[in-house]
Amino acid sequence: MSKDVWVFIEHAQGTPKKISLEMLGCARRLATALAGSVVAFVPGSKVDQVAAAVGQRGADVVYTAEHALLETYTTDGYAAVLADAVRAESPAVVLAGSTAQGRDLAPRVAARLGAGIVTDCATLDWREAALVATRPMYTRKVIGTVRVTGVPCIAVVLPAMYPVAEADPSRRWEVRRRPVQIDGKAIRTSVREVKTVHRETIPLIEADVIISGGRGMKGPEHFVILDDLARALRAAVGSSRPPVDSGWVPHDYEIGQTGKTVSPQVYIACGISGAPQHLAGMSGSKLIVAINKDPNAPIFQIADLGVVGDLFEIIPKLTEAVNKVKAGSHG
Amino acid sequence: MNIIVCIKQVPDTEAPIRIKADGSGIDDTGLTLVMNYYDEHATEAGLRLREQFGGTVTLVSVGAERVKEALRTGLAMGADDALLVSDPALAGADHLGIARVLAAVIRTLPHDVVICGKLSTDDNAATVGAALAEYLGLPQATAIAHLEMDGAGAGAVVHREVEGGVEVLAVPFPAVLTVERSLNEPRYPSLPGIMKARRKEIKTVTAEHLGLAADVGMAAARATLVRLSPPPARKAGRIVEGDADQAVAAIISFLKDEAKVLS
Numbered sequence: 001m002s003k004d005v006w007v008f009i010e011h012a013q014g015t016p017k018k019i020s021l022e023m024l025g026c027a028r029r030l031a032t033a034l035a036g037s038v039v040a041f042v043p044g045s046k047v048d049q050v051a052a053a054v055g056q057r058g059a060d061v062v063y064t065a066e067h068a069l070l071e072t073y074t075t076d077g078y079a080a081v082l083a084d085a086v087r088a089e090s091p092a093v094v095l096a097g098s099t100a101q102g103r104d105l106a107p108r109v110a111a112r113l114g115a116g117i118v119t120d121c122a123t124l125d126w127r128e129a130a131l132v133a134t135r136p137m138y139t140r141k142v143i144g145t146v147r148v149t150g151v152p153c154i155a156v157v158l159p160a161m162y163p164v165a166e167a168d169p170s171r172r173w174e175v176r177r178r179p180v181q182i183d184g185k186a187i188r189t190s191v192r193e194v195k196t197v198h199r200e201t202i203p204l205i206e207a208d209v210i211i212s213g214g215r216g217m218k219g220p221e222h223f224v225i226l227d228d229l230a231r232a233l234r235a236a237v238g239s240s241r242p243p244v245d246s247g248w249v250p251h252d253y254e255i256g257q258t259g260k261t262v263s264p265q266v267y268i269a270c271g272i273s274g275a276p277q278h279l280a281g282m283s284g285s286k287l288i289v290a291i292n293k294d295p296n297a298p299i300f301q302i303a304d305l306g307v308v309g310d311l312f313e314i315i316p317k318l319t320e321a322v323n324k325v326k327a328g329s330h331g
Numbered sequence: 332m333n334i335i336v337c338i339k340q341v342p343d344t345e346a347p348i349r350i351k352a353d354g355s356g357i358d359d360t361g362l363t364l365v366m367n368y369y370d371e372h373a374t375e376a377g378l379r380l381r382e383q384f385g386g387t388v389t390l391v392s393v394g395a396e397r398v399k400e401a402l403r404t405g406l407a408m409g410a411d412d413a414l415l416v417s418d419p420a421l422a423g424a425d426h427l428g429i430a431r432v433l434a435a436v437i438r439t440l441p442h443d444v445v446i447c448g449k450l451s452t453d454d455n456a457a458t459v460g461a462a463l464a465e466y467l468g469l470p471q472a473t474a475i476a477h478l479e480m481d482g483a484g485a486g487a488v489v490h491r492e493v494e495g496g497v498e499v500l501a502v503p504f505p506a507v508l509t510v511e512r513s514l515n516e517p518r519y520p521s522l523p524g525i526m527k528a529r530r531k532e533i534k535t536v537t538a539e540h541l542g543l544a545a546d547v548g549m550a551a552a553r554a555t556l557v558r559l560s561p562p563p564a565r566k567a568g569r570i571v572e573g574d575a576d577q578a579v580a581a582i583i584s585f586l587k588d589e590a591k592v593l594s
Contacts, residue, residue, distance in 0.1 A: 017494070073498075075461070075471055100493040104473045107458040111427055111465035116553025119456050136562065137454050138357065141348040144454070145557045153553075188470035192488065192499040203495050209592050233592065251476065251513040252492050257344055257452055258368065258512050266590040277344060283565060287590050289582060295572070304568035305585045313575040314582075321579050322586075322593060329594050 001090045001151045003036025007059070008082065008096040008105070011042070014049035016057075018164060018206045019097035024058035025162040026124055027095055033126035034092055037061055041094075043081050045071035055173035057165045062173060063089075067180040069187060072194070073101050075108060076187040083112045085178055086152060093131055094154045095124075098261070099205065106156045116148040119156035120261065122284065131155060139257050139280040158284075159205045160263045197252070199237075201227055204255070207236035208265040212255055212282070214240040216271020216292060216311060220248035225315045226270060232322040238262070240269075240278040256281035270311045274299030291315070332386035332484055333441040336377040336410065337433055337463070339367040340394060340401035341453040354558040366401040369448025371517035372510045374405045376478060377446050379515065384484045387411040389440060393421065393432050399533050406528035407520030413531070414440075418538040423549025426458040433459065434466035435541040442505055443484070449474040449509045457509075464507035472502045473509040 005027040010017040020040075027038045040059035042050050044066060051062040065081045082105065086094060094109075096102035098120055110117035121133040122143075131153035137144045148155070204210060211226045211233070223237065230237045238260070239253040255262055257280040267285035272278060274290070274297055282288070283302055290303035291311045300306040307314065342348065343363040351358050366374075377388040390405045390413040392398050402413035416432050424432070437445060445467065450457035457473075464471035476497075477490035486503040492511065502508070520528070538547060549555075571581040586593040 075464075075473075079465075100474065100491060100498070103457045104461060104471070107426070107430075107461035108465045108471065110458075111430060111462035114427075114553075116425065117427065117458060117462075118554050119458055132557075135455075137559070138342065138348045139344050139452065140562060142350060142357070142559045143562050144559050146554055147557050148554045150553045188503055189472065190501045192501055194493065194496050194498050196496045199495075205494055209590075233586075251511070261455075266586065266592055280344075283562070287585075288565075289585060291578070295570075300570065301567045302565040304589070305581065306568065306570040307578045307582065308570065308572045309575060309578045314578045317575050317579045318582055321583050325583065325587070325593055 001092060003034040004039045004089070004091040005031040005034065005036060005093045006039045006041050006086070006091040006095065008094065008102065009040050009042045009050060009054055010097060010099060010101055011044065011047070011050040016050050016053050017097065017099070019099060019157070019159045020054070021057050021164040022159065022162045023095045023097060023157050024054060025165055026157060028058055030093055030124060030126050036092060039063060039091065041065070041082065041085060043070045043078055051175050053167070055175070056167040056169055056171055059173055062175045063178050064175060065178045065180050067182055069182045069184060070180070072191045074187050074189055074191060075104055076189065077182055078105055079108045079112065080182060080186060081180055083109050086113060091152050094152050096154070096156050098156050098158045102156050106154055110154045113152070115152050115154050116150050117154040117156070118146045118148050121155050121157050122161055124155055124157065136261070136284065139276055140283055158261055158263065201230040201237050202234065204236045204238050204260055204262055209233050209235035209268070210238050210262055210264045211235050211268045211270065212238040212240065212272060213243060213270050214272030215242040217243060217248065222312070223249060225312070225319070229315055229319045229322065232319050232326070240272045240275070269299055269303070270315065272299055273297045274302065332380055332384040333443045334377040334380050334386060334388045335437055335440060335442045335445045336370070336373050336388060336390050336405065337445065337447040337459070338370045338374070338390050338392040338401055338405055339451045340364050340392065340398045341367045341451050344368065344452050350559045350561065354560060356556070356559065364397065364400065366404045367448050367451040369450060369452070369510060369512060372512055372514050373446040373448045374408050374410060375515045375517040376508070376510055378409050378518070380444065380480070383480060389414065391433060391436055392416070393429050402533055403528045404520065406531050407524040408518055409524055413533045415533055415535045416538065416541065417535050420538045420548050423552055423555070424547050425552035425554040426456050427462050428547040428552055430459045430462035431466055431547055432538065432541065432543060433463050435543050436536065437467060444504050445469070445507045447507065447509045449511050460507060460509035467507065469505050469507050470502055471507045472500055474511045475508055476511045476513045478508070478514060
């Protein structure tokens, strides 16, 4: 077994995903404890640019696995190259992001390799020859500590748990190209297309600030005021469950037990009462601001700043004020 | 079409969770247990396939005797049969262990499609579905939000919500599918369905029956839950009441000085 910590890198248009860069920081901590290296594993069709980006942000070694059949993610194609590479190099730990890809791929590869797996990890440490993870469980009413042993240990990591390192072009890293052999017939599913959903705001998984609307938004037409504030703050827009169930916003907005788990620097809850099912997805946020008309809304019990008031009056004024602050600092 | 739906029994997400004094698990005395929320969507998906193509929907689960209650919920919704793998030897099994047990029992049944919830609301692991697909040697499509069968039932085109978009994926059957809640609206059990489910015999098999006793369970587990603890407490912070201008001033200074996300 090597002492290396691998990160499965997701990327699009030549750029690694933010969660993959976050995991390089997590991998560094583990690699230090193991006295091993941080290794980025980058599958795809042409990945030189991605390899350089992860080298600049903390990978000691970048394994590339290039093949035309890896242009688009498929479970069969990616599981084959990742499992083969892990068998050949025998890393101590393999990290993947808690994303559509990571959650699809990691358990399949773990089963193929007979490796232990822990998912939705908030923290990871290497202690006494084991990978020790903490993870929210039972609607975040409980934090579980899970110990994984064997070679390798596979962990799926939640977004926004580790900071992204600044790019340092003077770092030294080594790119190693892994030979890839794939039989097209071994890829049993076929991706017909990936429809990009156009949003004017940034994705939830990449945001330092999330603005989220609940039942108090009163209708789909009002989410535009959250969009305006989000653009001003470079934030993402999400929602609690009722706006999704009412058809005001699509399901991919949903934060909570039946939606996404997020932990941004700041979470701004607008017209959200704070049901346990919503708290399950956001109470790990570093700071919480809540705006609600009802002074008894449970959300105020966990908010760092609670504002009792009419969001329809406050949000547009807040957007204006944010823009003023930005104009002031740049002018 | 032979349709298998995997079911897990979990605590009701609205129920308060008490941790055992030694932190080894949750105290389930008096805890309301229900069918995992996403498994209701999986059962619904199975029933709709049966309505389209005929055949049977068989529910399978792993756990203690009382898991039969969750299986009866699925039978009351309209599933044809239910099978429970129950064996003390399975205590302490990790997610891959459970997936191996499910694979072993599903191998004994004819199966054109295996449907699971995308995750269970107790431990949120989202691990068993994809691992099960691997053990069965079948293709997979996880967290599907839309399902359209080809006319002959030989495969499906599914939609998966991916970050920033929707992946449209063609999957040949037999396959393992895990389902997102936006896939469908689960039906309520009907009164005749509930009556029928009550009388239905639920077969129980042991790990030994499946030839698995030694290689699943605690000893084989690579991932072990060491302890449970309460989450770090969040305290209520400052409350601002006043007019909109005061509220805006308070939020701006919070974003600038405390959160440092505005400058």
